[in-house]
Amino acid sequence: MAEETELHARSSALLGTTIRGKYRLDRVLGIGGMAVVYVATHRNLKRFAVKMLHPELSIREDIRTRFLREGYAANSLEHPGAVAVLDDDVAEDGAAFLVMELLEGDSLESLWEKSGGRLSPRVVLAIGYQLLDVLAAAHAKGIVHRDIKPPNLFLTHDGTVKVLDFGIARVRDAVASGEKHTGTGMLLGTPAFMAPEQALAMSSEINGQTDVWAAGATLFTLLSGELVHLGDNAPQLLVKAATTQARSVASVAPGAPGDLVHIIDQAIAFDKAARWHSADAMRNAIEHTYLALFGEPVSRAPLAALFDGKRPGVPPAKSAGLLASPPSPASRARVTPDAPAPKSAFALSPSAHTVDVPRGAPPAQPTTSAPTTESLAGSTLLAGATPVGAPRVGMSTSKPVSSDAPDTPHGVPSRRRASRPWSSMQWRTR
Numbered sequence: 001m002a003e004e005t006e007l008h009a010r011s012s013a014l015l016g017t018t019i020r021g022k023y024r025l026d027r028v029l030g031i032g033g034m035a036v037v038y039v040a041t042h043r044n045l046k047r048f049a050v051k052m053l054h055p056e057l058s059i060r061e062d063i064r065t066r067f068l069r070e071g072y073a074a075n076s077l078e079h080p081g082a083v084a085v086l087d088d089d090v091a092e093d094g095a096a097f098l099v100m101e102l103l104e105g106d107s108l109e110s111l112w113e114k115s116g117g118r119l120s121p122r123v124v125l126a127i128g129y130q131l132l133d134v135l136a137a138a139h140a141k142g143i144v145h146r147d148i149k150p151p152n153l154f155l156t157h158d159g160t161v162k163v164l165d166f167g168i169a170r171v172r173d174a175v176a177s178g179e180k181h182t183g184t185g186m187l188l189g190t191p192a193f194m195a196p197e198q199a200l201a202m203s204s205e206i207n208g209q210t211d212v213w214a215a216g217a218t219l220f221t222l223l224s225g226e227l228v229h230l231g232d233n234a235p236q237l238l239v240k241a242a243t244t245q246a247r248s249v250a251s252v253a254p255g256a257p258g259d260l261v262h263i264i265d266q267a268i269a270f271d272k273a274a275r276w277h278s279a280d281a282m283r284n285a286i287e288h289t290y291l292a293l294f295g296e297p298v299s300r301a302p303l304a305a306l307f308d309g310k311r312p313g314v315p316p317a318k319s320a321g322l323l324a325s326p327p328s329p330a331s332r333a334r335v336t337p338d339a340p341a342p343k344s345a346f347a348l349s350p351s352a353h354t355v356d357v358p359r360g361a362p363p364a365q366p367t368t369s370a371p372t373t374e375s376l377a378g379s380t381l382l383a384g385a386t387p388v389g390a391p392r393v394g395m396s397t398s399k400p401v402s403s404d405a406p407d408t409p410h411g412v413p414s415r416r417r418a419s420r421p422w423s424s425m426q427w428r429t430r
Helices: 002-013 061-070 108-114 121-140 168-177 208-224 234-243 258-267 279-294 301-307 329-333
Strands: 023-031 035-042 047-053 085-090 096-100 102-107 153-156 161-163 374-376 379-381 400-402
Touching: 002 023, 023 047, 047 061, 047 102, 061 096, 102 108, 102 301, 108 153, 121 161, 121 208, 121 258, 121 279, 121 301, 208 258, 208 279, 258 279
Parallel strands: none
Antiparallel strands: 023 035, 035 047, 047 096, 085 096, 102 153, 102 400, 153 161, 374 379
16 A cells, blocks of 8 residues: 555665664664664664654654653563663654664564474473563563563573563554544454453453463464464454353364363453463463473473474473573562462464454444554554555564564565464454
């Protein structure tokens, strides 16, 4: 589309320029509906990722202020799995920007695809342990992510899971709530990873257990290559998320270890009272299950091995290696002694879709809690994805990637499978 072409051209036109006298914009990492992310070199020659809010959004003081404030949400976690924001400012053209650490590794989504769309139980448990530890730290600070899904997870070469986009959902909400400014319909995020209360826009019910549900749906997908719910399109998935108990992961991954099935199934329970009551409790269950299955503590080794060219999608032999960073003492202190012990059963589960829901769709009521896609120049662009109609692009292994970059960096040749579950159905409104 003309607007999309103009956006790419405008973003590229800034390459080689220096903002605020210190950050030279070297390369476009990704473009989303809200912002463009660049690789930048500081005048001291250190490289960073710069996420720049589009100028037409920056002129709104409420959006600009929220973007800069919420960008620092991850910093308050003081957790290695949360991406640090190092600086913020407003460029000469009025565009607000954040400066973040530049990650070296690959998106978990890309690694999952290279593994044939299924990861081994060992790898899934190792990912889940780190993810839940980050979420436990966030929830202890009163921060709910609200958009946990595979594209928002990044893996560094040493096997550290990084959770992206802390705080950005609130910025998207502010954009969505200003319909008179954007000229678009109601906006919504990724139905396949939405807990029931989020799909129903029950803002008062969205809390840490909402993230627990999304974490369970993410592990379901990584393990099975399937979505939690069956549906022909994203609106159907949204209705299913709002009204239907998710199927057991055992129905799509019958060979999965029973304890892992139980962990995932409990996470995606429709009734919040039946879910893990906290990220701490789910993380501890994963820790116990990993030790019981593999006879060793949770390790980063199977995740670092995803970069060594081996096939990580099949169950590996036992691998020793660096132990994953244990939860902080404060995090451990938050663990409740009555956390349910894992049961035995088998299960594995599906994936996701990003969507703009048409005006009037019942579940898509405006809420300050639902993650959203964003709009630009009167046409909707998918958050963290290539606009509909544009060529699909993917991340190349071992390339530096912005901590907060969209999952489809500009200008990288496509290597995605057509069956990529969370982007195969994209819906737009005018």
